[in-house]
Amino acid sequence: MTDEANATQEQREASYKNRFPLTKRQEEILEYVKKHNKEHGFIPSIRAISLAFGKKNTSFHYTINQLCKKGLLRKTPSGAIFIPPTPDEQ
Numbered sequence: 001m002t003d004e005a006n007a008t009q010e011q012r013e014a015s016y017k018n019r020f021p022l023t024k025r026q027e028e029i030l031e032y033v034k035k036h037n038k039e040h041g042f043i044p045s046i047r048a049i050s051l052a053f054g055k056k057n058t059s060f061h062y063t064i065n066q067l068c069k070k071g072l073l074r075k076t077p078s079g080a081i082f083i084p085p086t087p088d089e090q
Contacts, residue, residue, distance in 0.1 A: 020070045029053075029063055030072055034083070043082050 022030070032052060036044045044052070050060045064081060067073040074084045 022067075022070070023063075025063055026067055026070075029060070030067060033073065033081070037083065043080070046079075046081065 029049060032049060033043055036042075036048075046060050046064055049064075050056060053060075064073060064075075068075055068081075071084065073081050075081055
């Protein structure tokens with residue numbers, strides 16, 4: 001992601017956070033997903049996220065779904081998660 005795309009992503013996140021405040025857990029998971037994506041070049045699976053936090057996989061589905069509803073993450077039909085592109089990237 002370019003610096004401009006990062007700025008746009010951050011603006012979108014700030015907008016969503018103002019309208020739909022994130023819980024501490026949602027913030028932690030979102031930050032983990034973004035950090036993993038930056039370091040490894042791909043988004044971790046829900047299972048990988050749950051293992052990183054030492055929690056059961058099922059407890060993360062709800063949180064991931066909430067982040068999807070807020071527009072900060074999206075799911076493919078197969079259930080894989082991704083960070084949605086900004087309007088400039090589409």
